[in-house]
Amino acid sequence: MRYLPHTDTDRKAMLDAIGVASIDDLFTDVPEAARLDGLIDLPTKQGELQVERAMAAMSNQNVSASSVPFFVGAGAYKHHIPATVDHLIQRSEFLTAYTPYQPEISQGTLQTLFEFQTQVAQLTGMDVANASMYDGSTACAEAVMMAARVTKRDKAVMAGTVHPHYVEASKTLAKYSSVSIEVTEPELDSLDKVIAAIDENTACVVVQTPDIFGQLHDLREISRIAHEKGALVIAAFTEVVALGLTEAPGAMGADIAVGEGQSIGVGLNFGGPYVGLFASKDDRRFIRQMPGRLAGETVDADGRRGFVLTLSTREQHIRRDKATSNICTNSGLCALAFTIHMTLLGEKGFRQMAQLSHENACALADALDTVEGVDVVNDAFFNEFAVRLPGNAAEIVEKLAKVGVLGGVPASRLYPGQFEDILLVAATEVNTEADIEIFAKALGGVL
Amino acid sequence: MPMNTQGRPTRIADNIATGGYAETTSGSKGLEQSEALIYERGSVEQCGVDLPEPKGTATRLGGLERKAELGMPGLSEPETMRHYVRLSRKNYAIDLGLYPLGSCTMKHNPRLNEKMARLPGFADVHPMQPASTVQGAYAVIGELAHWLMTLCGMPGVAMSPKAGAHGEFCGMMAIRAKLDADGLTHRRRVLVPESAHGTNPATAVQCGFTVDEIPADETGRVDMEAFKAKLGDDVAGIMLTNPNTCGLFERDIREIADLIHEAGGYFYCDGANFNAIVGRVRPGDLGVDAMHINLHKTFSTPHGGGGPGSGPTVLSDALAPFAPVPYVVLKDKHWELVEHEADAEGQPFGRMAAFHGQMGMFTRALTYMMSHGSDGLKQVAEDAVLNANYIQARLKHVMTPAFDGICMHEALFDDRFLKDTGVTTLDFAKAMIDEGYHPMTMYFPLVVHGAMLIEPTETESKSGLDRFIDTLEALSLAAKAGEVERFRAAPVHAPTRRLDETKAARQPVLRWTAPAAEEPVAAE
Numbered sequence: 025m026r027y028l029p030h031t032d033t034d035r036k037a038m039l040d041a042i043g044v045a046s047i048d049d050l051f052t053d054v055p056e057a058a059r060l061d062g063l064i065d066l067p068t069k070q071g072e073l074q075v076e077r078a079m080a081a082m083s084n085q086n087v088s089a090s091s092v093p094f095f096v097g098a099g100a101y102k103h104h105i106p107a108t109v110d111h112l113i114q115r116s117e118f119l120t121a122y123t124p125y126q127p128e129i130s131q132g133t134l135q136t137l138f139e140f141q142t143q144v145a146q147l148t149g150m151d152v153a154n155a156s157m158y159d160g161s162t163a164c165a166e167a168v169m170m171a172a173r174v175t176k177r178d179k180a181v182m183a184g185t186v187h188p189h190y191v192e193a194s195k196t197l198a199k200y201s202s203v204s205i206e207v208t209e210p211e212l213d214s215l216d217k218v219i220a221a222i223d224e225n226t227a228c229v230v231v232q233t234p235d236i237f238g239q240l241h242d243l244r245e246i247s248r249i250a251h252e253k254g255a256l257v258i259a260a261f262t263e264v265v266a267l268g269l270t271e272a273p274g275a276m277g278a279d280i281a282v283g284e285g286q287s288i289g290v291g292l293n294f295g296g297p298y299v300g301l302f303a304s305k306d307d308r309r310f311i312r313q314m315p316g317r318l319a320g321e322t323v324d325a326d327g328r329r330g331f332v333l334t335l336s337t338r339e340q341h342i343r344r345d346k347a348t349s350n351i352c353t354n355s356g357l358c359a360l361a362f363t364i365h366m367t368l369l370g371e372k373g374f375r376q377m378a379q380l381s382h383e384n385a386c387a388l389a390d391a392l393d394t395v396e397g398v399d400v401v402n403d404a405f406f407n408e409f410a411v412r413l414p415g416n417a418a419e420i421v422e423k424l425a426k427v428g429v430l431g432g433v434p435a436s437r438l439y440p441g442q443f444e445d446i447l448l449v450a451a452t453e454v455n456t457e458a459d460i461e462i463f464a465k466a467l468g469g470v471l
Numbered sequence: 472m473p474m475n476t477q478g479r480p481t482r483i484a485d486n487i488a489t490g491g492y493a494e495t496t497s498g499s500k501g502l503e504q505s506e507a508l509i510y511e512r513g514s515v516e517q518c519g520v521d522l523p524e525p526k527g528t529a530t531r532l533g534g535l536e537r538k539a540e541l542g543m544p545g546l547s548e549p550e551t552m553r554h555y556v557r558l559s560r561k562n563y564a565i566d567l568g569l570y571p572l573g574s575c576t577m578k579h580n581p582r583l584n585e586k587m588a589r590l591p592g593f594a595d596v597h598p599m600q601p602a603s604t605v606q607g608a609y610a611v612i613g614e615l616a617h618w619l620m621t622l623c624g625m626p627g628v629a630m631s632p633k634a635g636a637h638g639e640f641c642g643m644m645a646i647r648a649k650l651d652a653d654g655l656t657h658r659r660r661v662l663v664p665e666s667a668h669g670t671n672p673a674t675a676v677q678c679g680f681t682v683d684e685i686p687a688d689e690t691g692r693v694d695m696e697a698f699k700a701k702l703g704d705d706v707a708g709i710m711l712t713n714p715n716t717c718g719l720f721e722r723d724i725r726e727i728a729d730l731i732h733e734a735g736g737y738f739y740c741d742g743a744n745f746n747a748i749v750g751r752v753r754p755g756d757l758g759v760d761a762m763h764i765n766l767h768k769t770f771s772t773p774h775g776g777g778g779p780g781s782g783p784t785v786l787s788d789a790l791a792p793f794a795p796v797p798y799v800v801l802k803d804k805h806w807e808l809v810e811h812e813a814d815a816e817g818q819p820f821g822r823m824a825a826f827h828g829q830m831g832m833f834t835r836a837l838t839y840m841m842s843h844g845s846d847g848l849k850q851v852a853e854d855a856v857l858n859a860n861y862i863q864a865r866l867k868h869v870m871t872p873a874f875d876g877i878c879m880h881e882a883l884f885d886d887r888f889l890k891d892t893g894v895t896t897l898d899f900a901k902a903m904i905d906e907g908y909h910p911m912t913m914y915f916p917l918v919v920h921g922a923m924l925i926e927p928t929e930t931e932s933k934s935g936l937d938r939f940i941d942t943l944e945a946l947s948l949a950a951k952a953g954e955v956e957r958f959r960a961a962p963v964h965a966p967t968r969r970l971d972e973t974k975a976a977r978q979p980v981l982r983w984t985a986p987a988a989e990e991p992v993a994a995e
Contacts, residue, residue: 025847027579028854029932038857038933042864047853050860050877051751053720058756066621069844072583079838082614083592085607087600096597099825106520108548110589113775116566117559120580122909123777124562125572127972128965129904132562133776136555139509142982146541152981155777158633161825189825196795196821197640200647200679233535240535271535284825294608295598295826296633297779311979317777322975325968334975340636341915345672345682352670353634353767357775364555367509368519370545376518379525386531404533425601433599440811453522 025069087430089292093459093466095388097408097450098236098433099160099187099262100295101287103377104454109289109364113357123317123356127332128324133356134331137319140363147267148259148281149274150303152310155317155333156359157300157351160284164190164230164260165197166315166349167282167302171228171256172203173313173348179203179225181255183218184210185235187262188438194230203227210439212237212401212410215246222246226255228280233259233273234266236438237401237448238408247277256280264288264301265452266406268378280304287452289365290358299358312338315349380453381407384460388451391464397471401446408450410435414471417447423470429463503966506557510983513544519551542985561966562776563909569931569939573881573912573924574668574716576746576768583842584771584835593834598826602807609799609806612827615837616799619764619783622848624755627791629784630798631828635743638763638782639674639710641795641823645761645786646708646737647678648793648820658707658736664693666717666916671710671741680707687918691717691874691883693727702730708737713757714744716916717874718859718881718924728758737761737790745769746928747856747880750849760787766829770836781832792817797827854929855880858936862925865940869947873919880928886921894950896921898958905964906942 030038035047044050051059070078089102096102113119117132124130124137137155144153157163168180180198182191184207195205208217215231222229229250233241247257259273261283273281286298304310311318312335320334340347369377385407389400397414413420417434424431432450435443451460498505530536546554563570570577588594592607602609616628629645632638643661650658661675665684672682683701688694692715709731714720721727728738740754740762746769748754754762766772766781774780786794796819797810808827812819843851856879863872863882871887872878886896900910900923912924927936950958962968 025843025850027581027842027930028847028850029930029935030854030857034933035854035857038861042857042860044860044877047857050853050856050879051720053722053877053879054748054752055722055725055757057725058752060751060753060756063845063849064622064750064753066618066845067841069847070841072842075583075838075841076587078841079587079834080590082607082610083587083590085610086592086596087604088591088595089597090591090595094597096599098599100597100599102595102597106548108519108552112552112555112559114585115556115559117562117564118555118776119585119773120565120577121562121776122570122572122575122577122774126563126900126904126910127970128901128962128967129561129563129909130776131966132558132560135506135508135558135561136776138981138983142508142510143543145982146543149539158637158779159824159826162633162637162823187825189822192822193824196644196823197677199644199821201677240533242533242535267537268541269530269537270532271537272539275537275539291594292597293594294596294605294830296824296829297781297831298825311981318979318981320975321980322971324970328967330967330970332970332972332975334972334981335979337976340669340673342669343673344669345676347669347673347676350636350640350670350673350677351634352636352668353778353780355779356777357773358779360776364551366543367513367546367554368548368551370513370518371515371541371543373518373520373522373545374541374543376522376525379527380522382530382532383526383528386528389531402531404531404535406532422601422603425604430597430600430604437599437810440813 092428092430093462094430095432095449095451095463096430098448099189099284100292101263101450101452102292102454103287103452105289105291105365106368108368109361112364113361118360124333127330131330134319136360136363138321138331140359141319143363143366144301144303147264148303149272150281151306153303154314155319156355157302157316158355159296159298159300160262160282161190161193163282163300163302165194167258167280168194168228168230169197169203170313170315171258171280174309175227175254175256177225177227180205180228181218181221181226182207182230183215183232184208185237186230186232186260187236190260212239215241219246219249222250222253222255224253226253228256228258230258230260232261234263234406234408237410238405239402240270240404240406243276243278258282263407265378265381268375269382270406285362289361297355297358299355299362313348314338316351317354377453381451384451384453384455388449388460391460392467395464395468398467407452408448411447411449413445413447416444420470424466427466429466431463431467504557506554508983509544509546509554512554513546515544517545517547519546519548568908569927569935570909571911571925571927573926574743576926576928578771578928579930580771580773581839584838587838588831588834593830606806609808611833611837612799613801613806615833618840619785622749623762623785624753625785626788627786627794629786629794631795631823632763632782632784633824633829634778634780635763635765635782636670636674637823638784639670640677641784642739642761642763643674643678644820645790645793646739649790650707652818657705660705661707662701662709664711666715666918667710667712668716668741668743675710691719692721695723698727699730702734704735706734706736708739710739710741712741712744714747714879718878718883719874720879724757743768744880747852749852750845751852760790766832766836771839772832772835779829779832781829793820795819795821795823851929858927858929858931861936862927862940866943869944881924881926883919884923885919888947889950892950893955894958896923898961899946899950901961901969902946902958904962908939
């Protein structure tokens, strides 16, 4: 086996040094009834070529985003990632390093995480950010639990227009805790029902902008009301690129901002791994209750600047049953990819990418609006919006796929039994005028 | 000798070795180049990508345009390349040398796995595409699930957990859901050995359980009498790592499983150490009800400086119906995704995250499994255990193994061999850095004084192990010979010296901020 260096001569010499006759003598602590005689019933080893063929066969059964006009969003977005990003994250020293527990030989990872935390804080208009979470949905769930710890209250209000997966992940994490989650009816154009649900027992209110239907929301009013009642405001987002063009959560009064960073550097990957972004205001209560890893600046024994993982007394390996979260591994390599891509873009490129995505979405909305029976629902959006179709959106998406267009996500896939005529469509800088034309034409054809 | 604020000697060798020219003008030292933050290197006007000019057409943002600057600098492509390559060189990595972190299974990461994960049919597909366009992606999830269930001898597996701790959460949620479904709402106490990973008690609490610690016996295993005494009708289950965190197989594991089942509880096994037994022992044969598998340990998906991980969780017949959504099923040769609780056959406890799990890790792990096959995986466990025992056998005359006898895939030493030397476990570990090695896991498990947990994994050669052993032997002898200053000063050859962690925690600086503008000097 090509990954195993020992020869049989090596193995014999090592068994001799240990003082046992055979490898079986090293497994004598295993109860006899659980010792297997032969091999487990699975295929035996294969060379690179054979494995490549088998994997390629499965890959070839899928339609990749780059191969067709592609408008799928709803929590994950197709953007162009510069070649430099993938090269750098495959550097052995980044790819094959562990969590930076030994800071003297992990400054590469630690300094990058410090840059990542700063970028995330700047994007969200917040003061501090952690070193990443698994993804946007788990970041959202952890934020709800954190708000409950900070406010010592047990009720969370989530807008019905927060990505339903984020709502479900939050409900799962809270399921057996003292925290109860109230989800309001999804409203396409206002936050009135969410505001009405906030009371003196509310720990936090979770609002997403742009929401799952792509609608943008001004959070200033809801923040003012929530703060009056002593509740925290958690602003969620699924498309980080929106922050290049639209108002930052921190500037609209949010206390915690959480979301998905997959658009920058990471790619689609069929849903994972992604990178959860988690940022908050600089309030000592918040930082001490934050989940996940934090990189911090310090000095070494010679007084030179260096970085370490810090405030670990929040974490499970120190606090055990009293930890702020059970999280251990985060999304290190995806955070690195995010930071490298963001460094290449800089403020200028990031804003340009956001503007291009928005303009393509506007062009798409105009094109779809001209299709008979199709109406754009949103009045304000960034790069994703909802259209009302004269028929079942799930069926129409399948028909579009058959003619080679990946035309979005039927809302009923996220809200079973509801919004059956609503299709969620997204555009980014990768879409061309021709793609948009083909989509509009195909949609007209299948209706 | 010059001392720093932590009372540790500063770099002792510089003046001798360099004739007094230790410091350079640039701060770099040959190939050890200093590198500032992007915030000190770049500018907000700089950009390393060429994008088309936007048309500047009217926006439909509803008046919610972002007003303030972000203040985020960019770098050109060559500068970006250099910045991150230079930073990368300040990291230790498996590809550079043995990485003996116990409990972490730092094995070789084959590059075929990377190549397969980047095939466009895996890397460039969206999780919400119509099922007809992602049959191969669902097939990967289904195929990997089959391998995991077969290797574990378990009838079910939840694929969506995103890391080991997330998998623990999955397994314990399934136990909680099963107890609640059976009306056993008084069962809220979970037994956890004091040697357990910190994630275990943290997870149990997250699922609404209380934690009751079980002590270890003198052989490093669960104290059976103490365990039996803690059983009762309020017990929900036990969370046990096997092989345990002392690197030992729990000989009484089947009795533990039987007793917990007889008492009406469930057996959660922490699968962090599956590498020791993969292909040779099936957890299902040990009476396990739930176990997470760290694909980033046993199945070699890269650790990436702290993730991403992936923690599929195998489940017994009793718990499988409570597995979370989503999951894939094969019906008439067509893969389908069950996304909603209402569509599930069982009673899912919920959804753990957006989408279907860590696909990028699935493709890598499946590639790894297919490469090894059942024969290669068995050899993995055998060589991993062989290597750890070889280290223990060859070092026991100078270091002190925490427990007698055969170990599994990791060798645990305590600090008795450093007694009266003035050298601590931490000092010893930092001296390893100067010798070109990443230290072992230190001060864990908590049941052993000054613990040093060494996990070599199966991908180390005999000659590589011999060099490592010779180095540890020499360090042990040096400590005993009274070379305490060398250990206390260590590391002196790493990119940085020991870092002041107390300062980092007391005065947290968690992001870069622009230095305050200097007062203009008034003209005289």
